[in-house]
Amino acid sequence: MKTIRLKAGKERSLLRRHPWVFDGAIDRGRADPGETVRVESADGRFLAWGAYAPSSKIRVRVWSFDEAERIDAAFFERRLRAAVALRERLAIDSDGVRLVHGESDGLPGLVVDRYGDVLVAQFGSSGAERHKAWIADALLRVTGLSRLYERSDASVRQLEGLPPVTGWLRGDGPTECVIRENGWRLSLDVAEGHKTGYYLDQRDSRRDCAELTRRFGFGEVLNCYSYTGGFTVAALAGGARHVTSIDSSGPALQRARRNVALNGFDAARCTFLDADVNASLRAFWAAGRRFHAIVLDPPKLAPSAAHLERAARAYKDVNRLGFKLLEPGGVLFTYSCSGAVGVELFQKIVASAAHEAGVEATLLARHGGAPDHPTGLAFPEGEYLKGLVAWRRP
Ligand code: SAH
Numbered sequence: 001m002k003t004i005r006l007k008a009g010k011e012r013s014l015l016r017r018h019p020w021v022f023d024g025a026i027d028r029g030r031a032d033p034g035e036t037v038r039v040e041s042a043d044g045r046f047l048a049w050g051a052y053a054p055s056s057k058i059r060v061r062v063w064s065f066d067e068a069e070r071i072d073a074a075f076f077e078r079r080l081r082a083a084v085a086l087r088e089r090l091a092i093d094s095d096g097v098r099l100v101h102g103e104s105d106g107l108p109g110l111v112v113d114r115y116g117d118v119l120v121a122q123f124g125s126s127g128a129e130r131h132k133a134w135i136a137d138a139l140l141r142v143t144g145l146s147r148l149y150e151r152s153d154a155s156v157r158q159l160e161g162l163p164p165v166t167g168w169l170r171g172d173g174p175t176e177c178v179i180r181e182n183g184w185r186l187s188l189d190v191a192e193g194h195k196t197g198y199y200l201d202q203r204d205s206r207r208d209c210a211e212l213t214r215r216f217g218f219g220e221v222l223n224c225y226s227y228t229g230g231f232t233v234a235a236l237a238g239g240a241r242h243v244t245s246i247d248s249s250g251p252a253l254q255r256a257r258r259n260v261a262l263n264g265f266d267a268a269r270c271t272f273l274d275a276d277v278n279a280s281l282r283a284f285w286a287a288g289r290r291f292h293a294i295v296l297d298p299p300k301l302a303p304s305a306a307h308l309e310r311a312a313r314a315y316k317d318v319n320r321l322g323f324k325l326l327e328p329g330g331v332l333f334t335y336s337c338s339g340a341v342g343v344e345l346f347q348k349i350v351a352s353a354a355h356e357a358g359v360e361a362t363l364l365a366r367h368g369g370a371p372d373h374p375t376g377l378a379f380p381e382g383e384y385l386k387g388l389v390a391w392r393r394p
Contacts (some may be wrong), residue, residue, distance in 0.1 A: 034130025051127020053139025061108035096179035229256025319353035
């Protein structure tokens with residue numbers, strides 16, 4: 001077993017149970033990609049078992065803080081069983097569920113979503129990659145399912161020096177699935193969609209969007225960055241007269257159309273725009289279009305802390321336009337999935353966007369990732385998704 005010795009004082013974050021060791025914290029020791037290493041303090045005390053990643057700034061990701069624990073096939077099965085058991089206890093009312101949420105489930109770099117009877121996994125770290133076969137076999141045993149698709153094509157793989165890999169890892173068959181969410185039916189394709197196929201983290205936000213649309217009686221709804229139309233279906237289910245959906249991905253919009261039809265809604269209640277959100281919002285403003293509810297769910301605008309300033313400006317621009325297009329008494333559902341943008345900062349950005357738009361707004365609710373996307377208490381980086389539901393005072 002290889003040992004990684006930390007520099008003096010660099011053991012503190014591990015003692016607080018944060019699961020990462022950065023390259024700069026290491027005094028000596030190295031290992032192969034994904035190899036399990038023993039991490040110890042400068043004075044030789046055991047700190048953790050972790051997976052070594054020679055080319056990543058996050059040089060070690062912790063598997064366990066328990067010296068007696070062995071990182072073997074049984075370890076992965078125990079962790080997976082615990083993760084799946086948590087989701088069962090949470091009684092998520094959907095058959096589209098995130099079963100494993102990386103570090104927060106004690107499995108750094110591993111993401112597993114379940115869509116009906118299809119499992120989709122992302123192996124995003126050298127450690128998860130190295131133990132792929134153990135993890136795949138244990139996943140089938142723990143869930144009782146037989147089909148597992150691999151979507152290891154996220155950009156984080158590059159930081160770990162791993163090539164993109166996609167395809168059936170266990171079993172095979174069609175890659176299209178239909179899940180049930182909040183009483184709606186939503187189709188997706190695990191091979192072609194973004195991430196693992198769908199954004200399960202916004203499940204509860206979509207439910208609340210449907211609910212508020214109903215309570216406020218919103219007529220005209222605008223869904224920006226609509227992807228496959230999750231919020232579009234939500235607004236229609238909430239009784240919206242008409243929903244405009246904007247996305248720059250043609251295939252995503254095609255599927256959004258299918259999802260509207262799948263739920264029996266009249267296509268005449270919808271407009272789909274294959275366009276840039278910013279440009280569309282400016283055009284709506286110029287044309288005098290206004291909406292009762294607007295959803296802004298952009299992709300990650302701040303990939304890291306280094307991009308923070310530019311991202312903050314981008315968030316403010318789009319939110320300012322959103323507020324300007326909102327009818328008095330209307331509601332803005334606005335989100336950021338950038339881990340580098342904290343809750344407080346996001347609220348500041350949205351508040352100044354409202355101010356610049358000349359709008360008085362009140363916070364009705366905060367949104368976050370659905371409960372099957374838990375956050376490790378000592379791992380604030382896991383809390384990437386935050387949302388504000390802001391009401392424009394009449
Ligand atoms: N709200 C969606 C998820 C949004 S993901 C849901 O509930 O499922 C972000 C989406 O933004 C992606 O579909 C991507 O294609 C789209 N996108 C990225 N940049 C864009 C831009 N400049 N204009 C319009 N859409 C964009």
